[in-house]
Amino acid sequence: VYGYIFYYVFAAALSTINSQLFTGRVDIYMMLLISTAVLCPMKLKQLCIIFIPNHLFLLYGLSRYVPDSFSLISKQINTTAAVAIALLISYILYTYRHKEYMSHLQLKKSERNFFTLFKINPYPLLLTRLSDHKVLLINNKAIHFYNLASQDLDQIDGFIIYPTDEDREEILKRLQQEKYVKNYILEAREYGDSKWVMINYELLEYQSESCILAGITDITDLKAVEHELSLHASTDMLTGILNRRSGMEKLQLELLRAKTIDTPFLLCFIDINSLKLVNDQYGHREGDWLIKTIAESISGYISKDDTLFRYGGDEFLLIAPEQTEEYVQELWQNINEQLEGKKKEFNKPYALSASYGFIICAPSDDTNLDTLIQKADAAMYKQKHTRVSSAFK
Structure with a gap:
């Protein structure tokens, strides 16, 4: 390819020298140099090897066949400038195409690497x-x-x-x-x-x-571990219901909801009867069974919209949105019947019972959690003192 291009430029230089005897034009040679640079961009070194010897031959030929010194200098300058321009164009085009080609190769290599990494x-x-x-x-x-x-x-x-x-x-x-x-x-x-x-x-x-x-x-x-951790963080491990922290959050949300839509809710305070006596006489394992059994009995009868949580050792709070006194009375009648059945089923020497007190919370701007719990607790103690205090028979 280099040899063909060298011959092509040499023929152009020879033709231009020959034309000096007839037309005296050099523009064809200049156009041929630039077109060669555009059509066949190559490394600057190779192009110099092709252009410079041929151009020196042209300059020598012009000096022999152009008698007018002014015209000779003009043609030599113009043709030399054409060589310089052709070299510059070839260098720019070759550099651009070389970078484009290398980028293409790099892209192909990257795609092969990407495909390999993708598969493995x-x-x-x-x-x-x-x-x-x-x-x-x-x-x-x-x-x-x-x-x-x-x-x-x-x-x-x-x-x-x-x-x-x-x-x-x-x-x-x-x-x-x-x-x-x-x-x-x-x-x-x-x-x-x-x-x-x-x-x-x-x-x-x-x-x-x-x-x-x-x-x-x-x-x-x-996610399973996260769910398990969430359960541990929000669940009372003995009873399986909500612990105090999560229950208080629920109560706070219910209070906020009630204030927002001006709808009352029922708060019930529950206290297991004679838990201390059971712990002292039969051990804490038996006391734990009593707590768990009463929690299960309550959970089995409350509505799906209600929230039961363990407030303390033997204390529970029940949140019942939009419920009435009749609901609580019926609820505890069912719970007491079930507890009496469990006492007979497990042949327990003590009573399974709990005291409860409730309030209907009609929220106002000054209502807060502590006030509500204190009122429900006071209602529970009032109910507790109206019934038999001993849990043993």
């Missing part, structure tokens, strides 16, 4: 096209995770990486703005068993197309 990644990965959400790549981990072994790539729904249509719109909007969405947690129910997943989305270019890379992490076990 230990986490489920999907690559979908942004325009139509067609799945372009999916690794074996994702196929196994979504139970897609029986489906071809063209049959896989690219929307499986989004929880709902609303979430998809939000995710795509954030991708357009931020190019990525990190740690999006959702519950995948459509494919096999229910699973909790955390997905990272990233907008990237693959094969000159805008695509979305979704990396999935199965956090089902982590």
Whole structure:
């Protein structure tokens, strides 16, 4: 190729020297140099090897066949300038094309590396096209995770990486703005068993197309542990009902709700009778059984909208939204009947009973939790002193 180009330029220089005997023009030579630089960009060193000897030959020929010194100098300057321009154009074009070619090679290499890493990644990965959400790549981990072994790539729904249509719109909007969405947690129910997943989305270019890379992490076990920890944090371990902290939060929310919509609720204070005597005479294990049994009996009869929580060692609070005195009376009649049955069933030498007192909370601006609990506690003690105080027979 270099030899052909050298001959091409040499022929142009020779023709230009020959034309001095007839037309005296050098513009064809100058145009040929520039067109050669444009059509055949190459390294500057190779182009200099081709252009400079031929141009020196041209300059020598012009000096022999152009008698007018002024015209000779003009032609030598113009042709030399054309050589310089051609060299500059060739250098710029070659540098640009070389960079473009190397970038293309680097892109191909990156795509091969990406494909390799995509396939061997230990986490489920999907690559979908942004325009139509067609799945372009999916690794074996994702196929196994979504139970897609029986489906071809063209049959896989690219929307499986989004929880709902609303979430998809939000995710795509954030991708357009931020190019990525990190740690999006959702519950995948459509494919096999229910699973909790955390997905990272990233907008990237693959094969000159805008695509979305979704990396999935199965956090089902982590969610189970989180749920267990949440239960431990909010549940009384002996009775299985809400503990004091969580119950007080519920009571605070109920008070706020009642103030907001001006609707009363019922607060019942419950105290187990003779727990200390049971602990002293039969041991704390028996006392724990008594607490657990009474809590279970109460929980079995209250409404699904009610909240029962352990306030203290033998004290409970019951929150009953929009309930009346008749509700409490009927509730405790059923609870007492069940407790009497359990006493006979387990042949206990002591009574299974609890005292209760309640108030109907009609909230005002100065109502607070401490005041409500004190009033319910006072009502409980009033009821306690009207019945037999001894829990033993």
